[in-house]
Amino acid sequence: xIYEVFRQERKGQPFQHAGSLEAANHDFAxxxxxxxxxxxxxxxxxxxxxxxxxxxxxxxxxxxxxxYHRVDGYSLKDxxxxxxxxxxxxxxxxxx
Amino acid sequence: MxxxxxxxxxxxxxxxxILGWRDSEWTGIAPFLEEDVAFSSIAQNEIGHARxxxxxxxxxxxxxxxxxxxxxxxxEYRSARxxxxxxxxxxxxxxxxxxxxxxDATRLERLKQSNDPAVAxxxxxxxxxxxxxxxxxxxxxxxxxxEPRFTAxxxxxxxxxxxxxxxxxxxxxxxxxxxxMVRRSQPVGTAW
Numbered sequence: 001x002i003y004e005v006f007r008q009e010r011k012g013q014p015f016q017h018a019g020s021l022e023a024a025n026h027d028f029a030x031x032x033x034x035x036x037x038x039x040x041x042x043x044x045x046x047x048x049x050x051x052x053x054x055x056x057x058x059x060x061x062x063x064x065x066x067x068y069h070r071v072d073g074y075s076l077k078d079x080x081x082x083x084x085x086x087x088x089x090x091x092x093x094x095x096x
Numbered sequence: 097m098x099x100x101x102x103x104x105x106x107x108x109x110x111x112x113x114i115l116g117w118r119d120s121e122w123t124g125i126a127p128f129l130e131e132d133v134a135f136s137s138i139a140q141n142e143i144g145h146a147r148x149x150x151x152x153x154x155x156x157x158x159x160x161x162x163x164x165x166x167x168x169x170x171x172e173y174r175s176a177r178x179x180x181x182x183x184x185x186x187x188x189x190x191x192x193x194x195x196x197x198x199x200d201a202t203r204l205e206r207l208k209q210s211n212d213p214a215v216a217x218x219x220x221x222x223x224x225x226x227x228x229x230x231x232x233x234x235x236x237x238x239x240x241x242x243e244p245r246f247t248a249x250x251x252x253x254x255x256x257x258x259x260x261x262x263x264x265x266x267x268x269x270x271x272x273x274x275x276x277m278v279r280r281s282q283p284v285g286t287a288w
Contacts, residue, residue, distance in 0.1 A: 021130050027235050031228075032130040035137055 002051040003029040007043040015047050097212045107174045109149035113165055115179040116142030117275060138229050145222045152218055166279045170272040178256040180268040191249035194233040195257050200226060
């Protein structure tokens, strides 16, 4: 059976995917996970999860390209640049 | 430490050194990667235990851990015959692992009760790592206990665990040659 292992480096931090391993049962998985991801003191906790238990989602439909749902949908940098350009040419026009 | 404890410690150190060496022969060729890593780690631990015990003993004897580990003749080792065997069969290696860890637990338990704090402390430290080895051995036992090849290996190896330590297998001689080869060669300019 394949297991996915997640490790937490320090208390309070999110668990991150560390890798996967093959083991005959949960006990072996736990012991191998410790060897792979905990032996050098690099983790303070592990989640060992049978791969079958993971629900994978990978289709994200966005037919109408509604990028305004996303933070990066608005490019503030571009808007600022354009605003500065407008303001700059307005100042130039006024000075004339 | 009393004489009995010193004798027992030397037996454990020799067992752990030689078993660690034998177990490490699986490194890179174990049946699958996860077990390769786990078993290699156990082998490393055993050699670490041997070193710690040799260091403790060498302080009492005014020598060094390396001298104790490598400068004796094969006949002077106090290892049990079961650890000396080269076991290229997986089921026999696991059977030895299981038998050895059980016997090892008993003698460590005794040393943990020592009046000498250095002995009791080291035994306790080693035992905390051995607890993991015992878990590993128990998992394999649970998986293989109904496999005829495994039970046959247990029956076959048990007598070697109980056999005395005065006589050794011919395989110890071969292992000793390998184990001490670099040290005996004394390349020019080396200081150990």
